[in-house]
Amino acid sequence: MSNTTITAITMPKWGLSMVEGKVIEWLVEENADVAVGDEILDIETEKIANTFEALDGGVLRRKVAEADQTLPIGALLGVLAEPDTADADIDAFIEDFQASYVPPEIVEGEEAAISYEWADIDDYKIRYLRMGEGDRNIVLVHGFGGDLDRWLFTQGPLSASANVYALDLPGHGQSTKTVGDGSVAAMASIVTKFMDHIGVEHAHLIGHSLGGAVAIQTAIADPDKVDALSLIATAGIGTEINGTYINGFVEAESRREIKPLLQQLVGDPSLINRNLIDDILKYKRLDGVTEALRTIASEFLDGDRQTVDLRHHLASVSIPVRVIWGSADQIIPAGHADNLPDNVSVKVIEGFGHLVHVEAASEVNKLLQG
Amino acid sequence: MARKILYQDAINEALDQEMARDDSIIVMGEDVVGGTGANGEMDAWGGVLGVTKGLYGKYGDRIMDSPISESALVGAAVGAAATGMRPVCELMFIDFMGVCFDQIYNQAAKFRYMFGGKAKTPVVIRTMYGAGFRAAAQHSQCLYNIFTHVPGLKVVMPSSPYDAKGLLIQAIRDDDPVIFCEHKALYATEGDVPEESYAIPFGEANIVREGDDVTIVALGRMVRFAAKAADTLAADGIDCEIIDPRTTSPLDEDTILESVENTGRLVVVDEANPRCSMATDIASLVAQKGFGYLQAPIEMVTAPHTPVPFSGALEDLYIPSPEKIESAVRKTADYGN
Numbered sequence: 249m250s251n252t253t254i255t256a257i258t259m260p261k262w263g264l265s266m267v268e269g270k271v272i273e274w275l276v277e278e279n280a281d282v283a284v285g286d287e288i289l290d291i292e293t294e295k296i297a298n299t300f301e302a303l304d305g306g307v308l309r310r311k312v313a314e315a316d317q318t319l320p321i322g323a324l325l326g327v328l329a330e331p332d333t334a335d336a337d338i339d340a341f342i343e344d345f346q347a348s349y350v351p352p353e354i355v356e357g358e359e360a361a362i363s364y365e366w367a368d369i370d371d372y373k374i375r376y377l378r379m380g381e382g383d384r385n386i387v388l389v390h391g392f393g394g395d396l397d398r399w400l401f402t403q404g405p406l407s408a409s410a411n412v413y414a415l416d417l418p419g420h421g422q423s424t425k426t427v428g429d430g431s432v433a434a435m436a437s438i439v440t441k442f443m444d445h446i447g448v449e450h451a452h453l454i455g456h457s458l459g460g461a462v463a464i465q466t467a468i469a470d471p472d473k474v475d476a477l478s479l480i481a482t483a484g485i486g487t488e489i490n491g492t493y494i495n496g497f498v499e500a501e502s503r504r505e506i507k508p509l510l511q512q513l514v515g516d517p518s519l520i521n522r523n524l525i526d527d528i529l530k531y532k533r534l535d536g537v538t539e540a541l542r543t544i545a546s547e548f549l550d551g552d553r554q555t556v557d558l559r560h561h562l563a564s565v566s567i568p569v570r571v572i573w574g575s576a577d578q579i580i581p582a583g584h585a586d587n588l589p590d591n592v593s594v595k596v597i598e599g600f601g602h603l604v605h606v607e608a609a610s611e612v613n614k615l616l617q618g
Numbered sequence: 619m620a621r622k623i624l625y626q627d628a629i630n631e632a633l634d635q636e637m638a639r640d641d642s643i644i645v646m647g648e649d650v651v652g653g654t655g656a657n658g659e660m661d662a663w664g665g666v667l668g669v670t671k672g673l674y675g676k677y678g679d680r681i682m683d684s685p686i687s688e689s690a691l692v693g694a695a696v697g698a699a700a701t702g703m704r705p706v707c708e709l710m711f712i713d714f715m716g717v718c719f720d721q722i723y724n725q726a727a728k729f730r731y732m733f734g735g736k737a738k739t740p741v742v743i744r745t746m747y748g749a750g751f752r753a754a755a756q757h758s759q760c761l762y763n764i765f766t767h768v769p770g771l772k773v774v775m776p777s778s779p780y781d782a783k784g785l786l787i788q789a790i791r792d793d794d795p796v797i798f799c800e801h802k803a804l805y806a807t808e809g810d811v812p813e814e815s816y817a818i819p820f821g822e823a824n825i826v827r828e829g830d831d832v833t834i835v836a837l838g839r840m841v842r843f844a845a846k847a848a849d850t851l852a853a854d855g856i857d858c859e860i861i862d863p864r865t866t867s868p869l870d871e872d873t874i875l876e877s878v879e880n881t882g883r884l885v886v887v888d889e890a891n892p893r894c895s896m897a898t899d900i901a902s903l904v905a906q907k908g909f910g911y912l913q914a915p916i917e918m919v920t921a922p923h924t925p926v927p928f929s930g931a932l933e934d935l936y937i938p939s940p941e942k943i944e945s946a947v948r949k950t951a952d953y954g955n
Contacts, residue, residue: 425814502822504872522828533784533816 253333254341255304257288257326259319262401266293267352270318271325274311275299282308282328285610289325295400295527297519301610307331309338320351364422367415367445369438375422376415376442380407384475385448388414389439391457391483393497393541395421395531398456401609406616410452415442417462419540426536430543432458432484432556436465443473454478454616456605457580458548460485464558467565476568478616481577481602483548485559486584491552493579498541503529512578514601563589572615574600574607620812626669626805628779629744632786633670633706635815637677640704643790645670646682646695647708647744666710667805692718692743696726696795699741704790712747712761712799726795727770738793742786748801748839748889749937755925758933760890762837763899765797766866772796772820773867777841779809781864784818791817801839821868825877829857832947833877835900836862836887840919840938844887847943856951866896874900875908882913883950887943892920914953917946 259269272290282288282302289300306328313325324345327338367374377396386406388399396403396414406412416423417435428434439462443451452475455463460482467474483489493512500506503525510525511517531537548556562569569592573582579602585594595615597608605612623631637643651674652663664671674681684691688709695707709715715722722743729737749758765773772794776782782800789796826841827848836844841862848858859877863870878884884904888897897918904916919938927933 501819503825504876522825530780530812530816533818534812535815535817 253306253330254309254338255306255328256324256341256345257302257304257328259313259321259323259325260291260300261321262291262293262295262298262404266295266321268318268320269293271313271315272297273315274326276308278308278311279331280308282306292521294523295397295521296524296606297521298401298606298609302328304328309333310342312342322352323349367442369441369445371426372418372424372438374415374418374424374438374442376413376446377403378411378413378446379403380410380412382407382410384410385451386410386412387439387443387448387451387453388412389453389455389459389462390414390417390420391455391459391481392494392544393420393528393531394456394459397421397527398603398606400606402454402605402613402616405610405613409617411448413442413446413448413451415439417459419537419544421531425534425540427540427543430540430547432461432465432548433469435462436469439463439466440470440473449473450475452476452478454480455482456480457602458483458544461548461556461558464561465556467567468558468561471565471567474565474567476570477565478570478572480572480605480612481574481580481582482571482584483554483580484556485562485571485588486580487553487557488581488584489549489552489554490579491549494545494549498538498545500532506532512601513603514607515574515576515599516607519607559588562592565591569593570615571595572597572604572612574602574604576600577602577604620810622808623779623811624805625776625779625782625800625807625809626667628783628809628811629669629786629800630664630672631811632783632790632815633673634676636787636790637673637680639815640790641680642702643704643706644680644682644698645673645677645706645708646684646691648684648686648688648691648710650708651681651683665708669805670708688714688718689721693721693725695741695743696721696739699726699739699795700729700737704740704742706742706744706790709743709745711757712745713756713759715745715761715764722765722771722795722797723768727768730794731770739795740790740793742789742792742796742798744786744798744800746802747799748803749921749926749933750803750839752928752930752933754928758926760838760888760921762797762799762866763888763890763895766896766899767894770795771867772865773799774820774865775799775801775838776864777801777804777824777836777838777862779807779811781818781824781862783811784816785820785864787815788817788820792820799838803839804842807842818864820865821870822864823870823873824862824864825873826860826862827858829859829881831857831881832859832883832885832951833874833881834858834860834885834887834943834947835874836860836943837866837896838889840887840889840943843938843940844943846940847947850940850944851947856947858947863900869900869903871903871907874904875911878904878908879911882911883953884912885917885919885943885946885950887919887938887946889921889938891923892918893923895920914950917950919943919946
């Protein structure tokens, strides 16, 4: 009996705070061939629902977890093997796995145990999270109204081969809720000073949406600090933007107001679950947040137009620049990825929305690591 | 950032942060300083349960012990509010409302209306309610429905530390009289609360748990009981949606109706006596505006129509329990089968 061809599919750990996940449904049938990267399961976490892609290939010989079952990370979901592996061997594998599986201990207040760090920069307290070890440095810059947790599906995978830092911009997440003049240039200078603070001389900047504009501006202002730019559904390289979404997000006070807005961020609206909405409302209720967001929005928005256009700078930077977009983006049109200079590599991913790095995490992560 | 603190500490933190922000906020009540007449600030115990502990040392005379006269203390608070202060006064037990009800329902609640919108009365009346403490019929009641009945009052019932802080801050900043109802059994419960100040808008229900089978609307302490029942029921494949209105006035009707539109079944859980209560109010709301959604009769889980018994055995039976909620949910889920 050889177990070498039998592989366990286990509950993934998406982000530091995930301790368990709920199986929504299987996307493949038993005895189907599964290749690495195939979508096999929909899983819902405390934060958001997502599709789980196969990490190994083989024939799905057994579904162990059922729809609606909630299981801790690492728990057995299914078994991959060769078509000719005996059923008895599969049974034995499952039995061995279950006998030796110990669910991770759930510590009360697990989230508080995440080692966020704080940087004093100018008058701001900036929260950040560092993951990974490596020669290369990556800094993740979230978008308008977001925070470092929006990199839930990005930071872990990238940290396998790099130092990855994610920060909360001023006015966002748990950083200070004032923003000065709220300009892209002011936020870019915070990113520069943040890098100085953590002792990172140069880094690959990955920015989403407004964070993309901040990353470009950082590269313009301090070219020596930026090794490469990866811009996901970025602001700042075209004029159109969904101003109704932005202003709606700023002014929304209730779940019923904000839910339909957040659903515009994704190709599949069912991804926006109660916990994500609660987290965003909890952020928006904090003193100073509405004013901070208003200030930022008034700086980069004029109705349905962006006022900051850095597109012409992209041709003149001498570093690798990558642009990633979801084709179904309802906030900033994917058309902004067209006709970029030759030194910019472009990938538009079909069917996904503005949060393409969350919805199509593994595909985006592969591009970011490429 | 968020960390776990007690419900009573969340209330203390809300008072502290708001008093630091706004000099016009004062706190008054029976024993809110505590130890008055004893020696020094060390004796400032901060109320019978220590909810206001530490505030006297920080804010001195802005924390005032009152005589044991609810009519005087609530009347003074209402008057102070009408003349520019933002008092947070404490009516130690909601059961004592009888002696100061004129000041509340016929004065505070009427000023804005009767003075053509030119007067405001930003007073908060914090008060303890609820059974379970062997405190007998005069210190255990749930009278929030009586305040809810009065136009001009806002009525708040936080069920968690997060809600307690955010709703109290909103109550203090609100320009109308707010009755802030704290369940005795919740003071020692713990939950995530941000260190920063935040305000939760009134009239915004919290969806505590999502589910497609049965809607449970629960208030105050009953939210926790409903969550316990829902855990048991989920194991049997019955998914409950739990809605905590957070404020009974204003009431977030839309969230309740939308949920019942999805589930078709409603259980209302209210620790108060059943007649003319929040349970009947919410049931009538859904019967009138959501009749077409209903697939089963509305169930209500409440205390019986009797005073709270002093006998421990009887008091335990008196309070709606997770088991009673569970059985009401099963009854509505099984209806027609």
